[in-house]
Amino acid sequence: xxxxxxxxxxxxxxxxxxxxxxxxxxxxxxxxxxxxxxxxxxxxxxxxxxxxxxxxxxxxxxxxxxxxxxxxxxxxxxxxxxxxxxxxxxxxxxxxxxxxxxxxxxxxxxxxxxxxxxxxxxxxxxxxxxxxxxxxxxxxxxxxxxxxxxxxxxxxxxxxxxxxxxxxxxxxxxxxxxxxxxxxxxxxxxxxxxxxxxxxxxxxxxxxxxxxxxxxxxxxxxxxxxxxxxxxxxxxxxxxxxxxxxxxxxxxxxxxxxxxxxxxxxxxxxxxxxxxxxxxxxxxxxxxxxxxxxxxxxxxxxxxxxxxxxxxxxxxxxxxxxxxxxxxxxxxxxxxxxxxxxxxxxxxxxxxxxxxxxxxxxxxxxxxxxxxxxxxxxxxxxxxxxxxxxxxxxxxxxxxxxxxxxxxxxxxxxxxxxxxxxxxxxxxxxxxxxxxxxxxxxxxxxxxxxx
Amino acid sequence: xxxxxxxxxxxxxxxxxxxxxxxxxxxxxxxxxxxxxxxxxxxxxxxxxxxxxxxxxxxxxxxxxxxxxxxxxxxxxxxxxxxxxxxxxxxxxxxxxxxxxxxxxxxxxxxxxxxxxxxxxxxxxxxxxxxxxxxxxxxxxxxxxxxxxxxxxxxxxxxxxxxxxxxxxxxxxxxxxxxxxxxxxxxxxxxxxxxxxxxxxxxxxxxxxxxxxxxxxxxxxxxxxxxxxxxxxxxxxxxxxxxxxxxxxxxxxxxxxxxxxxxxxxxxxxxxxxxxxxxxxxxxxxxxxxxxxxxxxxxxxxxxxxxxxxxxxxxxxxxxxxxxxxxxxxxxxxxxxxxxxxxxxxxxxxxxxxxxxxxxxxx
Numbered sequence: 001x002x003x004x005x006x007x008x009x010x011x012x013x014x015x016x017x018x019x020x021x022x023x024x025x026x027x028x029x030x031x032x033x034x035x036x037x038x039x040x041x042x043x044x045x046x047x048x049x050x051x052x053x054x055x056x057x058x059x060x061x062x063x064x065x066x067x068x069x070x071x072x073x074x075x076x077x078x079x080x081x082x083x084x085x086x087x088x089x090x091x092x093x094x095x096x097x098x099x100x101x102x103x104x105x106x107x108x109x110x111x112x113x114x115x116x117x118x119x120x121x122x123x124x125x126x127x128x129x130x131x132x133x134x135x136x137x138x139x140x141x142x143x144x145x146x147x148x149x150x151x152x153x154x155x156x157x158x159x160x161x162x163x164x165x166x167x168x169x170x171x172x173x174x175x176x177x178x179x180x181x182x183x184x185x186x187x188x189x190x191x192x193x194x195x196x197x198x199x200x201x202x203x204x205x206x207x208x209x210x211x212x213x214x215x216x217x218x219x220x221x222x223x224x225x226x227x228x229x230x231x232x233x234x235x236x237x238x239x240x241x242x243x244x245x246x247x248x249x250x251x252x253x254x255x256x257x258x259x260x261x262x263x264x265x266x267x268x269x270x271x272x273x274x275x276x277x278x279x280x281x282x283x284x285x286x287x288x289x290x291x292x293x294x295x296x297x298x299x300x301x302x303x304x305x306x307x308x309x310x311x312x313x314x315x316x317x318x319x320x321x322x323x324x325x326x327x328x329x330x331x332x333x334x335x336x337x338x339x340x341x342x343x344x345x346x347x348x349x350x351x352x353x354x355x356x357x358x359x360x361x362x363x364x365x366x367x368x369x370x371x372x373x374x375x376x377x378x379x380x381x382x383x384x385x386x387x388x389x390x391x392x393x394x395x396x397x398x399x400x401x402x403x404x405x406x407x408x409x410x411x412x413x414x415x416x417x418x419x420x421x422x423x424x425x426x427x428x429x430x431x432x433x434x435x436x437x438x439x440x441x442x443x444x445x446x447x448x449x450x451x
Numbered sequence: 452x453x454x455x456x457x458x459x460x461x462x463x464x465x466x467x468x469x470x471x472x473x474x475x476x477x478x479x480x481x482x483x484x485x486x487x488x489x490x491x492x493x494x495x496x497x498x499x500x501x502x503x504x505x506x507x508x509x510x511x512x513x514x515x516x517x518x519x520x521x522x523x524x525x526x527x528x529x530x531x532x533x534x535x536x537x538x539x540x541x542x543x544x545x546x547x548x549x550x551x552x553x554x555x556x557x558x559x560x561x562x563x564x565x566x567x568x569x570x571x572x573x574x575x576x577x578x579x580x581x582x583x584x585x586x587x588x589x590x591x592x593x594x595x596x597x598x599x600x601x602x603x604x605x606x607x608x609x610x611x612x613x614x615x616x617x618x619x620x621x622x623x624x625x626x627x628x629x630x631x632x633x634x635x636x637x638x639x640x641x642x643x644x645x646x647x648x649x650x651x652x653x654x655x656x657x658x659x660x661x662x663x664x665x666x667x668x669x670x671x672x673x674x675x676x677x678x679x680x681x682x683x684x685x686x687x688x689x690x691x692x693x694x695x696x697x698x699x700x701x702x703x704x705x706x707x708x709x710x711x712x713x714x715x716x717x718x719x720x721x722x723x724x725x726x727x728x729x730x731x732x733x734x735x736x737x738x739x740x741x742x743x744x745x746x747x748x749x750x751x752x753x754x755x756x757x758x759x760x761x762x763x764x765x766x767x768x769x770x771x772x773x774x775x776x777x778x779x780x781x782x783x784x785x786x787x788x789x790x791x792x793x794x795x796x797x798x799x800x801x802x803x804x805x806x807x808x809x810x811x812x813x814x
Contacts, residue, residue, distance in 0.1 A: 022610070022617065029610035029617075033642050035554040039523070059542065061640040063620030070617040074603070074640045077543075080519040080550035087480075087523035102540060106504065106574040107513075114512035117478040118520045137636035138542045169507065183573035189478060189509045276615060 006387055006423045007250050007394030007436065008414075009052040009095065009219075010045045010406065013071035014038055017256060018400035020276030022070060027401045032075045039088040041403050048410035049424050051435040052093030052124060054199075054219075054396060055082055059102055059135035067278065079111050086119035093432030094119055095199055097126040100157035101150055102139045108157075109164035109186050116191035121431030124197035125161075127215070129154050129207075151206040153179055158198070158214050165195055166443035194440040197432045203231070212238035212249070216438055219396050220253045223370050228253050228391035250436055255383070255395040258373040259408045267347055270373045273400055274363045277301065282315040299366050306361050310335025314358060322355030338364050345373045369398065376412035383413070384422060453744035455781045456774070457751030457793065459531075459670075459705055460490050463501035464759055465510035468709060468726070471759035477511040484524040486760060493767040494780060496792050497529030499562060499652070499753065504535055505571035514562075515547045522555040529558045529789035531652055531670075536589040537566030538575045541633055545596040548649040549641040557645035557788030560670065561596075562652045565589050567659070586659055591630045593651065593667045598626040600648050601800045602638035624802045646790045647797040654707075655684050656725055665691020665702065669795055672753050674707045674725035678746040681706050681727065685747055703750040703793050706743065709757055710736050712765040726755055733769035737777060744779075750793070751781075 014031035015022040022029045031037050042053050055078035065073045075081075078096040086094055096115065098108055108125075116123035129150040136144045145153070156177045164186040167173045173184030200207065200215035211218045212235055220235075222228035236246050258273070260266040278301070285304035299305050303315045311332035314323075328339050328350050339356075342364040343349050348356035372382040386392040399405040417423040433440060463469045464477045476482050490498050498521070502514035511517070514532035521530055532551060534544050544561075552559035565585040566572065572579050604622035611617075626637035652670035655661045664671035665688045673684045685704055692702050711730035729739045740752065756762025774780040786792040 020615070023612045023615060025612070027612075029612060030608065033553045035523070058640060060636075061623070061638050063618055063623045066617040066620070073618065074642055076553055077546040077550035077641065079516050080547060080554055083516045083519035084523050084554045087484075087520045103543070104538065104540075104575060106571075107539065107543075110504070110513045111516055114516040117512050118480050118483075118516060120480065134636075137634070139540055140632070140634045168509070172507070181573075181576035185507060185509075187503065187506055187509050188512060278615060 004393070006383070006417060007051045007217075007252060008045075008048075008423075009054045009093075009217075009252060009394075009396040010041075010050055011054045011056065011254060011396050011398045012038070012041070013056055014041070014075065014402060015071035016401040016405070017071065017398040018273050019068060019070065020273060021399075021401035021405075023276045024273060024401035024404070026404045028403070031402060032071070035076070035081065035084050037403075038076075038081060039085060041406055042085045042089055042092060044403065044406055044410055046089050046092040048414045049427055050092055051394070052095050052197075052217075052432060053085060054095040054126065055097055056126075057097035057099070057128075058132055059099060059130065060132055060138055062134065079115060082115055082123070083118055086115065086122060091122070091427045091430055091435075093122050093124050093197060093435060095124040095126050095197075097128055099128050099130040099135075100154045101130045101145060102135060105157050105160040105180055106164065106182055106184075106186070109161045110188050112161070112196045113165060113186060113188040113191045116193055116196045117188070121192035121433070123191065123193070124199060124217075124432055126199040126201070126219070127154065127158065127210075128201070147204060147206060151210060154210060156180055158210075162195055162444060165191055190443070193431050193433050194442070197436065197438070208235055208238055211235055212244070213242045215249060216433075216436060218249060218251045220251060221369055222253050222391075223368065225386055225389060225391045228370075228386065229389060232390055232392065248438065250393040252394045252396045253386070253392050254369050254398050256369060256371040256398040256400055257379050257409050257413065258371065258400060258405065259376060259379045259412055261375065261412070263347065263373075263375050263378060266373050266375060267345075270345060277363065277366075279319065279359070279362055301362055301366055303358060303362060306338075306358075306365050309365055310338060310361075314361070317358045319359040319362065320357055323350055323358055323361065325350040341367075345371060376416045379409075379413045380416040380420065383417065384420065387422065453741060453748075453779070455779050456740075456744065456749065457496040457703070457705070457781050458494065458771075458774075459497045459499055459529075459672075459751060459753040460495045460763070461499050461501060461707065461753050461755035462486070462511075462759070463755070465508055466501065466503050466506050467755070468757055469755060469759060470757065472761050475760045477759075480520060483517065483521060486763070487521045487525050487528065489763070489767065491525050491528040493771050494775075494782060495528060495754075496751065496781070496783075497531050497558075497560065497789060499531045499560075500533065501562065502533040502535070502564070503569050503571075504538055504574060505566075505569045515551060518551055518559070519554055522551065522558070527558075527783055529560055529650070529792065530555055531560030531562050531650065531789075533562040533564050535564040535566060535569050535571070536592045537585050538571055538577075539592070541592045541595040541635055542599070542639075544592065545599045546639060546641045548596065549600055549639065549644045552644035552646055552649045553642070557790065559644070559646070560650035560652050560789055562654070563589055563593065563663075563667070564654070568654065568656075582659060586663055588632055589663060590667075591632050594630070595626070595628050595633060595635050597648060598628060598801065599635070599637055599639040600644055601802050602626055603641070603643045604800050604803060605643050605647075608642065643800065646788050647800065650789050650793070650795075655688055658687055661687035662691045664688050665693075665697070666695040668702060669790075669793070670703045670705060672705045672707055673749075676727055678727075678743050681743070682747045685749075701795065703795070704748070705751045705753045706747070706749050707753040707755055708740070708743075709755050710762070710766050710770060711757060712736060712762075712769055733773050736770055737773045737779070740774070741777070741779070
């Protein structure tokens with residue numbers, strides 16, 4: 001058995017995954033529609049031998065997203081950007097997000113088969129079922145489907161798509177199921193990878209089941225190593241039920257690295273990014289708007305919300321003042337975890353020369369997902385720890401600001417991981433399946449011909 | 452005296468009357484790149500990537516994915532991709548076309564096909580339905596697409612790093628479309644296309660398709676065997692355009708021709724009537740083109756060789772220079788977008804005048 005090695009993807013929200021990433025001085029605020037820029041960043045991670053480039057998507061837009069998720073307001077359609085990125089690269093996997101709830105299996109099977117041919121075996125489907133309620137309004141739906149309905153539909157949808165990839169004139173599909181009737185065959189030849197790589201993310205029971213059965217890569221959102229380990233073990237054991245080996249599924253949690261030559265510089269960048277976040281007045285500690293609640297910063301950006309979370313009333317405090325140590329002493333468990341997180345990220349504490357502020361608590365409270373701030377060694381240590389502990393097989397890297405955070409990660413952290421022998425120094429093959437060490441699947445249909 | 456022409460190229464391997472040489476693989480990105488670059492070099496205004504969701508034979512890759520790939524591999528040529536309105540969600544196809552326009556910097560077009568020409572209900576769990584219903588659906592989708600393309604005004608993005616204002620919400624519009632087949636709230640999740648509205652093309656082979664093209668298309672592709680039949684289709688398109696209060700000069704009229712280049716012999720059309728077959732030496736073919744365009748006023752020709760690539764190579768080598776010599780070929784002339792190349796103006800945004808009016812101080 002070959003040695004386990006790290007896998008990396010780039011979660012490519014072009015304006016950066018930090019809500020204010022586009023405001024960072026070197027960021028390209030118009031990145032989302034600048035295909036040459038997207039290609040340059042993709043080439044950057046391809047040079048760093050990343051497994052894939054991940055194109056996220058949302059099927060609706062609203063101006064109110066600009067304060068919470070500006071990157072998610074609008075972007076190029078991912079098959080269009082994916083095919084354009086394929087034309088400018090040669091090895092990196094290209095992950096296109098597509099939601100079966102709002103697609104048709106024949107069309108989607110054709111699109112992925114086409115992208116796989118055009119990219120010569122680098123296409124991948126990030127299968128999402130869509131928690132985005134407002135998308136229904138763009139697709140002639142009366143209402144947003146509930147989770148059960150979406151997953152029932154998705155389960156059959158994936159089976160149809162796989163069947164179409166394997167179909168040919170001798171064995172057309174003739175599918176007749178609960179939701180779909182598809183004659184087939186697909187009129188695009190079987191994809192070079194057989195089946196393009198399938199990604200899935202999610203924490204619900206249905207989602208874990210779908211991932212364990214159908215996904216080659218699972219993209220998880222656990223913020224702590226404990227929850228990530230539990231998720232990792234759960235999904236791999238579920239996969240066993242479907243006769244799949246541990247090595248057949250790569251679990252790649254999201255990770256936001258803020259890295260620089262020195263720890264001090266990294267903390268300064270982290271603070272700089274967060275300085276753009278507009279805080280809200282105290283008073284309302286409830287949920288933020290429903291648009292915001294889908295992504296980062298669903299929580300209120302004020303001390304009322306912090307107070308509710310930590311169990312100590314700090315509302316009305318001067319946000320730039322150092323936090324009174326008594327607050328930490330009186331905080332509940334969540335509160336103590338919040339303080340520890342803020343200290344881990346900012347290196348500031350309630351005592352010592354560098355004090356954390358009330359503002360730091362607000363920022364820490366609204367932050368989601370795993371973040372690591374530090375120099376190359378510190379970030380590499382974090383990655384290695386999660387990898388060794390089997391909390392992760394690698395990471396989907398969230399670039400908080402683009403392109404500089406990508407340059408910092410590929411320029412500083414990647415060489416460190418390569419020195420440690422944890423990460424490839426070159427691609428061993430040319431397809432996305434090759435990078436993941438996955439064989440090309442044989443056709444499901446017994447007498448179908450393959451390429 | 453006929454005017455100079457635009458040339459478009461029809462890429463439709465293994466459907467209609469097009470086949471390909473063994474040395475050309477439609478699924479090979481290197482072959483595709485070379486085809487597109489050669490067309491660009493020969494002076495073609497656009498490459499039409501045709502598609503089918505009904506033909507069972509595996510022939511090629513999906514049109515929008517293919518055109519998006521070729522966007523990066525070319526610089527000047529227009530890229531028109533086909534999509535069938537009978538089997539797509541309007542929001543999806545609208546953003547595909549808008550996005551293709553962004554990655555080509557304004558060179559994109561959409562050939563609107565319907566289930567009338569390419570029936571594929573069996574792949575979509577649909578029973579066959581009447582031609583009128585296919586066209587009703589196409590009408591609705593076009594209406595939705597046009598509104599969605601305009602749902603972001605050109606200057607909706609503010610992107611002011613200092614103030615943190617990313618967009619001007621007053622310049623982003625829901626469309627609140629409610630029709631017989633579709634309900635679409637909007638706005639689109641793509642910025643307004645560089646061309647404002649993506650170029651829309653439609654194939655005209657009968658009265659119904661002429662109606663549709665006259666109302667909606669920037670490019671009407673007239674498919675008939677004889678100059679007389681092409682002229683009749685043209686008249687139907689013009690009549691429909693004026694019925695829709697569009698000006699005649701806003702529709703570019705192309706005739707589909709199948710050049711069969713070889714020694715001067717009469718190789719008649721093999722029964723097909725959806726294109727004009729021109730055969731013989733290059734000189735004779737150009738003579739026939741001149742005869743056709745003297746008989747029918749046309750803006751261009753959609754060249755659909757029977758065999759890829761040899762048919763194109765012969766056309767580029769022999770026919771194109773003869774067209775140039777007779778000053779019958781329009782050049783790109785410094786244009787950047789497909790719209791500019793076709794001398795079509797960039798449409799005003801339908802939502803712009805609906806924005807709150809600023810008090811005017813002009814005297």
